[in-house]
Amino acid sequence: MSDVLILGGGIAGLSAAAHLARHMRVTVIEAEDALGYHSSGRSVSFSHYGIGNAAVRGLTAWSRSFYEAQPAGFCDTPLARPVPTIYLAREETLPALEALHAEMARFTDAVRWIGPAEIEALCPVVRTGAGQAVKAVLDPTGLKLDADALLQSFARQVRAAGSEILTGQRIAAIEATGEGWRVRSEGGESRTARILVNAAGAWGDRMAALAGVAPIGLQPKRRTIIVVDPPAGTDVSAWPFVHSAGGDFYMLPEAGQILVSPVDEVEDDPCDARPEDYDVALAAHQLEQYTTLPVPRIAHRWAGLRSFVADRVPTAGFDREAPGFFWLVGQGGYGLQTAPAMAAIVEALITGSAWPEGLDALGVGPAQVTPDRLRNGSAHSVAT
The missing domain is CATH 3.30.9.10 (D-Amino Acid Oxidase, subunit A, domain 2)
Incomplete structure (x- = not known):
């Protein structure tokens, strides 16, 4: 049994997994045979301030240092070049x-x-x-990002920490258990964990429906x-x-x-x-x-x-009606340029550690990204 199951092997799921694997055992489950096959692998992979709203720009600004001076040992090649x-x-x-x-x-x-x-x-x-x-x-x-280098480097971090990444595993069923969540693939493989992270991109609401969780309007x-x-x-x-x-x-x-x-x-x-x-x-x-x-x-x-989602801000947080079900969706066209910030947010919310330093000053607090904002009718008034 893992501590965390992450559904989705795109940039959102892999970057979050790399952060969480520092603290607990993580299993990433990707439906396709290749990581980042859909949105992450088809992006123009750029970091700039010309897209998104104030919250997205704040997430982008916080993430810039990761790309401008990547962590030691993260990747053998540059992650970004100025354009x-x-x-x-x-x-x-x-x-x-x-x-x-x-x-x-x-x-x-x-x-x-x-x-x-x-x-x-x-x-x-x-x-x-x-x-x-x-x-x-x-x-x-502006920074042109290397999407493949990012995906593969985060994947290496996950595996180096002793966690696992499974590809070619389409999800057939999700059910809550007394101890967390059980996920079964179309091939019959079953995995369980205390926490289920829904990082399934465009399929996020469908994964929620399989789990009996109300959609958030992706x-x-x-x-x-x-x-x-x-x-x-x-x-x-x-x-x-x-x-x-x-x-x-x-x-x-x-x-x-x-x-x-x-x-x-x-x-x-x-x-x-x-x-x-x-x-x-x-x-x-x-x-x-x-x-x-x-x-x-x-x-x-x-x-x-x-x-x-409705306010076009990436979403991260536990679903208040489904214990242990964590949303990580709605990255829009900003997933790569905001991934470092979103991964740090996921780490803070799941481990109970401090909110990432400096994000509040950039206008991004828990209220901007919580899924609760999408359920109480205030999505259009947050982070505009």
């Missing part, structure tokens, strides 16, 4: 960019306004001028990415991560190619997400609208699910 980010505004989206600048400036004093000339110097293919980008906000502190939303080649002979390695203030486009240079998204949020069921033709075409269209780049072909395409 600046710019947020473009046309005349009609300037109010949105002004609001975004104010929010970002609460967490970093590095952000500043730039005009068309500097936009073009940073990324010469961005369309500027009449009807196009007239101003932008530059954040030079909504998976599909996000589409295409990969295109730059014009022959064009070096894109120094280009920034480019976003539109209108929230309908981004592009990121990666390994000599360009990742592009229409920043879609299409409601979907928990599934192995696949890109739809319309969203793929929209991504290509938006690239041609915001830049001078043609799209003669699409080299690759994929989609992933980003799951949100």
Whole structure:
């Protein structure tokens, strides 16, 4: 019998497991054969202050030190590399960019306004001028994260502590016992533990239903990415991560190619997400609208699910109606950049240790992440 069973081998489950394995025996159960197969493995893997609300930015800020100076022995390669980010505004989206600048400036004093000339110097293919980008906000502190290195390094920590990770184990049944929880896989394997951590991503509410626990309103939303080649002979390695203030486009240079998204949020069921033709075409269209780049072909395409609760803040905490049932869900598109903070929160809440130092000062306390907020009608008023 383990002390803790964690359902889900994505970044949320593995980072929490690594922290908890310092104190107790942990078993991670992942449905797929590979860790991080769904959301974590399909993210653009970036840390920046341009997405989320105040609570998400606070979690991101707290997590930055982990990525900027990773713990000794955690990984043999760098977890992050600096990549600046710019947020473009046309005349009609300037109010949105002004609001975004104010929010970002609460967490970093590095952000500043730039005009068309500097936009073009940073990324010469961005369309500027009449009807196009007239101003932008530059954040030079963006970090491109190595998602695979993160997942595998947290997994090594779990195993090195004597805990275990099981893959290819789809859950068929969950039941409360007198001593905790029992989980049975479709193959008939059974595991028990005092505490059950639901880190199942888009499947979080379904796992809760199997356990007889009321859902908290998770909504998976599909996000589409295409990969295109730059014009022959064009070096894109120094280009920034480019976003539109209108929230309908981004592009990121990666390994000599360009990742592009229409920043879609299409409601979907928990599934192995696949890109739809319309969203793929929209991504290509938006690239041609915001830049001078043609799209003669699409080299690759994929989609992933980003799951949100009502207030779009990652959720961690025990369910008040189900003793020993712990929620760790709703990471949205922020799971990688907030993982260090969320793992420290899980460690504090499960072991009864002190709240992570410095998080309160960043505007994140237990009230911001507790699942209770989603059950008492106050989700929309917390951490906005």
